[in-house]
Amino acid sequence: MNNKIRLFTPGPVTMSTRTLAIGASQLPYNRTEQFSQITFEIIEDLKYIFGTQGDVVIFAASGTGAMEAVTFNFLDQSDKVLIVNGGTFGQRWVDLCTQHEIPFEQISLNPGQPISLEALDHRLSSQEYSALLINAHETSTGTIYNTKAIGELTRKYGVFFIVDAISTICADIFMMDEWHVDVSLLSSQKALALPPGLSFLALNKKAKLRLETKTCQSYYFDIKEFLANQQRGQMPFTPVIGHFIMLHERLREIKLRGGVNFVVSRHSKLAEYFRKGLKDLPFVLVPKRPSNALTAISCPKGIDAFDLVTRLADDFNCFVAPNGGDLKHRVFRVSHLGEQNETDIDFLINALEDILNKYQQTDKSNNNGNR
């Protein structure tokens, strides 16, 4: 058993030494000018990360909190929403709209299936939808949608465009303003390689106007309150102070190290390296168009994905992500997020080979036994 824990999960991810050093430090008091200054800088840098000239608010909540903030602030019963549902997180939009009685229809996709732009164009051309909700990267299947092309369509038909970009920003290119995205989301524990606990919501001018026409259904997630408090670099409620300091440092690091493009290309290289290493093994990649954040892998017949995930953890201290629901025994996911390198990936590939060999041996001896 190798003692080093290797995280290939799409959150939590392995964090940098710098981030951990901040984790070991006492917290500053947050109601000070110094902390306001940090907050101002964080918000500026987050705008850069999202690719927007708009606003960004920071919630003390997980990504689902930010998703619900969307329904609390931007949508209501007067809307009719179209949802692209290609997995667990598309389904989450469906659940949220159901919860809040927001009228919706959905385009259901099979795992890994891309969105047909023609079909979407046709659907939106009916002019019956006020908003489109997608997950730029459907984390449950590793599928990345063509957000840019979809943004052209929502723009053409004047449809409000909301994008969960939680697990794609900094892993893949994402340009909120250029792609005509009105609202988008991000979490701390994905490609930013920070601990979970923070989520971010970016909104453009159009979204800010929409905010004014709706009554927010939550006190804790009231974006107008966040925007008002951020004028003075403060949050309406106690922020996750330690995470703010880590985020501040991490965003500065990204800028110093060559910017978003550099971080994206690093994730791209890791993803490519892993997929290349996988070529000789009997696995099939689930999506046609995978994100750099993650590789979703379908197991060959006779191999139980969930069992494989368990063996990787128990025998090799390698943590990959199991799938839920129908895919539990068929698919597992390997993330390329966080502080991992080629050596870690080699280790994982070797571990996978080792487990596959053991399956074969068991298979043979089972077959022998049956004779």
Next chain:
Amino acid sequence: MNNKIRLFTPGPVTMSTRTLAIGASQLPYNRTEQFSQITFEIIEDLKYIFGTQGDVVIFAASGTGAMEAVTFNFLDQSDKVLIVNGGTFGQRWVDLCTQHEIPFEQISLNPGQPISLEALDHRLSSQEYSALLINAHETSTGTIYNTKAIGELTRKYGVFFIVDAISTICADIFMMDEWHVDVSLLSSQKALALPPGLSFLALNKKAKLRLETKTCQSYYFDIKEFLANQQRGQMPFTPVIGHFIMLHERLREIKLRGGVNFVVSRHSKLAEYFRKGLKDLPFVLVPKRPSNALTAISCPKGIDAFDLVTRLADDFNCFVAPNGGDLKHRVFRVSHLGEQNETDIDFLINALEDILNKYQQTDKSNNNGNR
């Protein structure tokens, strides 16, 4: 300028070396049996801390999130709620009920004024209220209410009793079940001396039944979902993993070190020590019945509380909490939470004396100048 930062704020607070060591560690993956085991143990220990045989759920949110979870899950338009409003956090209950159109009336108290049990008895005897909402410790004024006696009244009249105990649990005695509290709340960054980012909601059997009669108005704060997932030691959404590990360790430490009573008595001693040290200075304590968590101090005429708070920070690296609203220039607050000791308190008292002396000198030279 003394370089050591001393936090006397009611969150964030100075954390222990053990907690910080965990902050410096990589995170474990949370969808594992080991993490479920940690979660089970945390929940058991939190029940002990609350003093309940009921259930406890854990939100990735600040205390206000847990307060709104109360209104999302337990109250609706069919209720009529009575709120004790003795400051900022009483007002927060008012704001939340306003936000969610929950009919309410309030008992408004002056800063530091105790609740009149006779008046409350009379009010509740009208039988027109379905629930009573209080803040066991109104953190904005340092006032602790007699939750036990109030619990006798709500029990007598069959009124559902909801208590924000965020800044009192582990600082003062709090016994949820014995005091007939139906729902109560706690946050990580108060007397538990952890970083902000987690909040806890405890509910008894009666509250669990009430849950069934209401439709939760939030997906993120749906207590039924939390209870269902906790059956297997998991959260419905990504938890603040690092904080869980810190909490696990901290709760174990509390038990090992002599339990809740020991922690309460430590806070009591620190509060007493500070208040004794303050005796020769021209300050007045705000509440008649102060919590061990915090001392709210009223400044003599001619001394601006906010200016004093700023000088303590700028000249002595001592962070005490300013007040908001009407009290901003009159009152400041010194918390006794976190890893502080008598030496820290001596340092603060000396700093206060020093500042008061400087005020006097300026006063004299001003007077001279005026002649």
